[in-house]
Amino acid sequence: MKLKKKKNPSRPPLPTDHKTLLKLMREAKRPLAPDDLLPVLGLHRRKRGEVDDMLKDLVVEGKLIQLGRAYAPIERVNLITGKVQIQRSGVAFLIPDDPRRKDVFLGQDTAGAWHGDRVAVAITRESSTRNHEGRVVRIVERGRSVLPVRVMRSAGQDSLLCKPTDPRLDFAILAEGVDPGLGLQKGDIALAAPAEQVDAALWAGKILSRLGSESEAQVQEALVKANHNIPSGFADDVLAEAAGLPLVPAESDYLGPKARREDLRGLPFVTIDGKTARDFDDAIYVERKGKGYVLWVAIADVAHYVPLGSALDLEAYERGNSYYFPSSVEPMFPQALSNGLCSLNPGVPRLSMAVRLEVNARGERGETRAMNAVISSHARLTYSRARDVCVDKVPEARDGLRAEVDAKIPGAGGAVVDMLDTAEELARKMRKLRIARGSLDFDLPEGEVQFDENGQPTSVIPKVRHFAHQLIEEFMIAANEAVSEFLQAHALPCLYRVHAAPDREKLETLYNLLARLDGEAAPKRARTDRFSEEDFTPEALGRLLAAVAGTEREFLVHRLVLRSMKQARYQPENEGHYGLASESYAHFTSPIRRYSDLIVHRLLKRALGDSSLPVPGFKKLAEMGQHLSARERVSQEAERECQKRYVCLVLRGQEGREFTGVVAGLMDYGFWVDLPEVMAEGFIRLSTMLDDYYGYIKEREMLVGSRTGRVIRAGQAVRVKLIGAHLDRLEIDLELAPDTKTSPRQDGDVFPELPRAVYREQRAQKDRARVDQARQKRQGKAKSPGGKSPGGRNAFGQKVGGKKSEGKKTGGKRGGK
Numbered sequence: 001m002k003l004k005k006k007k008n009p010s011r012p013p014l015p016t017d018h019k020t021l022l023k024l025m026r027e028a029k030r031p032l033a034p035d036d037l038l039p040v041l042g043l044h045r046r047k048r049g050e051v052d053d054m055l056k057d058l059v060v061e062g063k064l065i066q067l068g069r070a071y072a073p074i075e076r077v078n079l080i081t082g083k084v085q086i087q088r089s090g091v092a093f094l095i096p097d098d099p100r101r102k103d104v105f106l107g108q109d110t111a112g113a114w115h116g117d118r119v120a121v122a123i124t125r126e127s128s129t130r131n132h133e134g135r136v137v138r139i140v141e142r143g144r145s146v147l148p149v150r151v152m153r154s155a156g157q158d159s160l161l162c163k164p165t166d167p168r169l170d171f172a173i174l175a176e177g178v179d180p181g182l183g184l185q186k187g188d189i190a191l192a193a194p195a196e197q198v199d200a201a202l203w204a205g206k207i208l209s210r211l212g213s214e215s216e217a218q219v220q221e222a223l224v225k226a227n228h229n230i231p232s233g234f235a236d237d238v239l240a241e242a243a244g245l246p247l248v249p250a251e252s253d254y255l256g257p258k259a260r261r262e263d264l265r266g267l268p269f270v271t272i273d274g275k276t277a278r279d280f281d282d283a284i285y286v287e288r289k290g291k292g293y294v295l296w297v298a299i300a301d302v303a304h305y306v307p308l309g310s311a312l313d314l315e316a317y318e319r320g321n322s323y324y325f326p327s328s329v330e331p332m333f334p335q336a337l338s339n340g341l342c343s344l345n346p347g348v349p350r351l352s353m354a355v356r357l358e359v360n361a362r363g364e365r366g367e368t369r370a371m372n373a374v375i376s377s378h379a380r381l382t383y384s385r386a387r388d389v390c391v392d393k394v395p396e397a398r399d400g401l402r403a404e405v406d407a408k409i410p411g412a413g414g415a416v417v418d419m420l421d422t423a424e425e426l427a428r429k430m431r432k433l434r435i436a437r438g439s440l441d442f443d444l445p446e447g448e449v450q451f452d453e454n455g456q457p458t459s460v461i462p463k464v465r466h467f468a469h470q471l472i473e474e475f476m477i478a479a480n481e482a483v484s485e486f487l488q489a490h491a492l493p494c495l496y497r498v499h500a501a502p503d504r505e506k507l508e509t510l511y512n513l514l515a516r517l518d519g520e521a522a523p524k525r526a527r528t529d530r531f532s533e534e535d536f537t538p539e540a541l542g543r544l545l546a547a548v549a550g551t552e553r554e555f556l557v558h559r560l561v562l563r564s565m566k567q568a569r570y571q572p573e574n575e576g577h578y579g580l581a582s583e584s585y586a587h588f589t590s591p592i593r594r595y596s597d598l599i600v601h602r603l604l605k606r607a608l609g610d611s612s613l614p615v616p617g618f619k620k621l622a623e624m625g626q627h628l629s630a631r632e633r634v635s636q637e638a639e640r641e642c643q644k645r646y647v648c649l650v651l652r653g654q655e656g657r658e659f660t661g662v663v664a665g666l667m668d669y670g671f672w673v674d675l676p677e678v679m680a681e682g683f684i685r686l687s688t689m690l691d692d693y694y695g696y697i698k699e700r701e702m703l704v705g706s707r708t709g710r711v712i713r714a715g716q717a718v719r720v721k722l723i724g725a726h727l728d729r730l731e732i733d734l735e736l737a738p739d740t741k742t743s744p745r746q747d748g749d750v751f752p753e754l755p756r757a758v759y760r761e762q763r764a765q766k767d768r769a770r771v772d773q774a775r776q777k778r779q780g781k782a783k784s785p786g787g788k789s790p791g792g793r794n795a796f797g798q799k800v801g802g803k804k805s806e807g808k809k810t811g812g813k814r815g816g817k
Contacts, residue, residue, distance in 0.1 A: 021054055022063055022073070031070035031077075065137045067122060079120045080104060081140060083630075086115040086168040088731075094121045094134060099569055099626060104134040111136040112197070115168040116143030116229075129505075148223035149173055149192045149205075150214065150728065151184050160184060160207065162192060165223050167729050173205040174198065182210045189219050191226060214727060215652075217456055220645040221325050228638040230323050234334050237311040242334040245305055245341055249351050253304070254374035260609075264354060265376040268405075268416045269298055271344055272381045272472050278339040279322075279331065281592040283352070283377050284475050286423040291361040293426045297479040298375045300342045301351040302591040303601040306333070308613065317624075320631025322593035325642050326449035326457075331593070338592050346377040347408055353588075353601055355479050355486075363429030368482040370604055378416050379405055386468040390420035427471040430478060438538030438581035440545065442558055447679030449646045457646045460678045476589045477580065483604060484586035488574070490607040495599045495621055495628075497585045499568040499577040506564035507536055510557065513701055523547045538581040555662050555674075556701070556715030567633070570596050570625035572618050596628050644730045647680040651725035651732065658737050663716045666703055668696040671712060673720055673734055682732035684720065689736065 024040060025032060034051045038044070043051065055071050058064040064071045065079070082096040084106070092115075094104040104121055113119045118141040125133035147169070149162035155174055162173045173192050184190060189211040195204045212219040225232060234242075254261045269283040285296040306312045316332045323330040331338045344350045354373040358366040379401065381389070388397035402413030435441060445462035452458050480497070487494040508531055514522040523544050526534035534540060541561060548557045565579065570587075577585040588604070591597040599616075606613045616624070651657075661673035661682070670685040686694050692705030694712075703712040712718075719737040726733070 018054055018058060021051070022058060025058075025064060025071060026073050026076070031067050031072035033070045036070075059138075065120070065122070067137065074120075077137075078123050079137065080123065080134065081118065081120050083143065084110055084113045084115055084117050084119055084136070086110070088167070090168075090170075093131070094119065094136075097626065099571065099629065103131055105131045106134055106136060109135070111139075113139050114143060115166065117141065118143065144227075144229055146191050146193050146208065146226060147173070147205075148211065148226045149175075149190055151186055151188045151190060153186060162190070162205070162207075163728070165189065165728075166227050171201045171203055173203050175205050175207045178207045182207065184210055187214050188212065189214050189223050215649065217327060217451070217646070217649065220649065221328055221642060224325070224638050224642045224645065225323075225330065227641065228634050230330055230634070230638055231319060232330055234315065235311070238315045239334060241310060241312050242336040245336065247341065249341070249349055249374070253351060254349060259372075261351070261372045261374050262354070264296070264298065264352075264373045265349060267296065267375070268378040268412055268419050269296070269344075269375050270379045270381055270416060270420070271346070271377050272383060272386045272468060275382045275384070278335075278343065279592045280344040280377070280380065281342070282472075282476065282589050283344045283375060284423060284472070286419055286426055288422060289358070292366075293359045293422065295357040295359055295426065295475060295478065296354060297357070297475055297589070298344070298352040298354040298373060299479075299589050299597075299601075300344055300592055301353050301372065301601070302333070302337070302342050302598055303353075303605060304351050305337065305341060306598070308602065312337075316595050316598065317627075320595055320628045321635055323635050323638060325639065326646060327451065327455065332595065333592065342592055344375065344377050346380045349374050349376050353604060355482055355588075357478060357482055359426060359430070363426065363433045365478060365482065368486055370483065370486055370608060372605070372608065378409060378412055383466070383468045383472075384464075386420065386471070387466050389417060390424040390471075391467045393421075423475075424467070424471060427467075427474045430474045431470060434474070434477070434580070435542065438540075438542050440538060440541060440561075440579050440581075442545075442562065444558070444562075445676075445679070447643055447647075449643075457650050460643070460647050460650055460680070462676065462679055477582075480588050481582055481585055483588040483600060484574075484584040487586070487600075487603055487607060488584060492603055492607050493572055493615065493618065493621055494574070494586050494603060495570050495572060495596055495625055496574045497568060497577060497587050497596070498571050498573070498575045499579045499585075500566045500575065501536065501578050502541075502561070502564040502566060504531075504536055506560070507541075510560045510564070511535065513560075513699070514553070514557070516700055518553070538578060553715060555664075556713075559664060559714070567629075569629040572621035572625065594628075596625075599624065641730065644680070645727060647678055648725040648727045648730065648732070650678065651680075651722060652727075655722055655724055657722045659720055659722070659734075661718055661720050661734075663712060663714050663718060666696060666701060666712070666714060671703065673718060675720075675732075680732060682720065682722070682734040684734045684736060688723075 020041075021037070024037065028036075034048050034055065035045075037051055038048060041047075041051070055064060056066075059066055059071070063074060065074050065077055067077070080094065080096050080098075080101065082094045082098075082101075082104075084092055085095050085103075086092045090108050092106040092108065092110050092113075094106055096102075096104065104123065106121065110119075113136050117139055119136045120138040120140055121134040122137045123132050123134045127133070148165045150165055152161045152163050152172070155161040156176075158178050158180065159174065159176045160178050162175055164171070164173070173194060175192055178184065182190070184207070191208045191211065192205045193208055195206060197203050211222050214220075224230075253259055254263065267285045269285045271280040271283045273280055281300040281302075283298045285298075287294050287296075306316065312333065319330075319332050322332045322338075333342070342350075344352065352373050352375050354371050354375070356369045356371070358368075360366060381401075385397065385401070388394040389401055398417050402417055405413035405416050445465065447460045448463045449457050450459045450461060484494055484496065511523070511525060511531070526532050526540070544557065545561065548554045568577070568579070574584055576583050586600050587594055587597045588600045589597065591601050599621075602613050603615070606615060659675050659677055661675045664672040664674040664681060666672075670683055670687075673682050673684060675682060686703070692707045692710060694703045694705050694710075696703055701714040704710070720734040721737045723733040723735055725731075
């Protein structure tokens with residue numbers, strides 16, 4: 001009997017285990033699917049499921065990632081890690097951990113990742129002009145393990161169907177085994193821990209606690225804190241360290257040669273803060289010197305009481321900063337420090353880090369001297385009281401302050417009032433110089449929530465800002481710049497506050513828009529034929545803002561310039577601060593509420609001779625800067641969400657109320673309207689405007705009616721009516737009031753037939769949409785491996801012929817052998 005010759009007798013089948021698979025994947029020159037591995041392993045196609053299961057095990061272990069049907073070693077793929085940010089439209093972006101990278105566009109498919117999750121993303125499409133496109137391949141870490149939820153309805157005995165309060169989380173949670181003692185009702189807010197995903201839109205979960213009724217203000221703040229993982233309260237070891245500190249500084253800390261502190265208690269320092277502030281971390285004193293001035297800025301010496309690596313220090317670093325809400329604060333340090341020992345309260349000695357700045361008669365800074373010091377604040381002023389005393393110079397306010405200070409420190413009241421007059425004079429000079437050098441000043445109002453006696457919000461009004469606020473801002477900016485330059489002069493590293501130049505493409509769009517709208521009256525470019533760097537300097541933007549001040553274009557220009565601005569961040573490289581037109585800038589003036597300032601304080605102490613404090617390396621500073629920048633963004637997002645929730649609470653039940661607003665932005669499906677009366681933004685959908693069909697002309701930032709020629713422009717004043725305020729979506733729905741007058745056509749708006757321009761724009765948008773849809777279809781439905789192979793080498797570098805492959809048929813003969 002003739003024996004059948006074995007195929008490839010010199011190559012016995014490879015052992016099929018995880019280690020072998022991983023080795024093969026690392027040797028391959030491209031991602032491999034299970035069908036690619038079966039011939040190499042000498043396995044029949046019936047074993048495909050087993051191979052696929054082992055590959056998935058390696059994915060779970062974090063050694064492989066799945067790319068469609070194929071797999072690849074995680075170290076071989078161009079992965080970017082960062083956090084998912086989902087916008088209100090549902091579109092997601094990756095905010096990379098590396099701040100030098102641009103955001104990555106993810107679309108609406110986040111592969112199960114939630115807003116705030118840390119993920120790994122594979123770049124699927126690169127672009128030199130726009131954001132790269134990518135796809136989530138792995139969820140590295142969930143941003144939240146506990147979610148605030150709204151009870152929707154009962155789902156059976158002791159079961160509830162709930163919905164996350166974050167409108168960006170589009171799924172429901174089925175909670176079983178709910179404790180009846182919690183007394184949860186429809187519309188209540190609770191905390192839930194998601195468990196397993198049941199399907200795309202449903203998770204199983206467990207109710208942990210009840211926060212309360214959705215209509216209660218305190219419940220809204222509590223759920224915002226939970227939404228953003230903002231810590232409430234302090235661990236026992238942190239509180240124990242705080243309790244071990246003295247109630248007041250010991251005399252040995254500031255008297256005698258060992259203390260190495262300058263005694264400035266005789267100088268009439270004052271603090272100027274908001275009415276509800278309790279953590280006073282900065283004090284100022286100004287005196288005349290010849291024709292110039294001497295500005296003293298004293299900052300609470302938190303570093304003296306918080307050793308590096310202590311429980312207090314580690315907790316403060318994790319928090320990054322304090323978190324401020326309309327009716328509560330989550331401080332960076334326990335109140336024993338933030339409101340007590342470190343706060344520059346009046347009439348008591350307080351340790352501080354002080355800088356002495358010599359300033360000439362024009363307001364220009366000269367020599368800087370830094371020191372460890374002790375001060376005693378002579379008065380605690382609110383911004384409104386400071387305005388009355390040194391800006392408006394109200395006689396009753398000035399006399400009242402004199403009497404108050406004299407009662408505590410006989411004869412010092414007059415010196416305090418005179419000092420404030422000198423400070424106001426210096427601040428105006430310094431501000432004028434700063435604006436002249438190109439520092440941008442938007443001075444946009446913030447909202448302030450008003451409460452009734454039961455703690456419920458009644459209204460949201462603009463915060464009053466005046467020169468007393470600007471006085472403190474000028475002196476803090478000067479101190480921050482001086483300390484940054486001081487550390488540079490001493491060859492020490494620094495955690496700089498960096499603000500990069502704005503998005504040039506967006507600014508070019510703004511210049512072109514103004515040229516189309518205003519013609520010859522529009523702000524001129526440095527060169528008539530093209531844009532140049534001179535058009536994008538802080539000085540150029542300052543001139544642009546000054547040119548539109550007081551005109552109907554002011555709102556539009558301010559809004560578009562703000563949108564072009566990049567977010568400031570902390571880093572060890574000094575790249576300057578664009579918004580302040582500052583060559584060197586760091587945060588030094590608020591160590592009670594910002595950890596970045598505490599880092600700078602320790603470096604300043606090192607510059608002053610304290611060799612016990614280590615100097616962090618560049619890599620460590622970069623890591624800390626990245627963390628603190630991220631925590632700052634969390635704080636900003638939480639404060640914005642809380643403000644939206646309060647506005648919705650105030651407006652609920654006021655449907656039909658009319659407001660005067662300003663068109664803030666336009667899309668092809670509607671437009672946003674800024675409502676100054678309540679410091680909020682609402683949206684008008686074109687579907688509510690039944691008098692015409694409207695087309696969006698992006699190049700001119702306007703909507704145009706195809707029948708009437710009715711025009712709606714960005715920056716235009718409109719009268720609107722409230723349809724509804726929705727806490728679940730955090731949105732305010734509006735419609736145009738019946739008597740609203742929109743802009744007529746202007747000469748610059750009209751082509752021979754304006755509607756044709758609208759139709760052309762609409763057709764172009766549809767064409768772009770079809771192209772995008774076709775591209776996505778091609779990417780999502782790639783051709784099968786079948787077809788004519790051109791030959792060459794396979795994924796393992798083996799030579800293969802140009803035979804016609806069998807597609808998914810992987811059994812039988814090995815190709816190329």
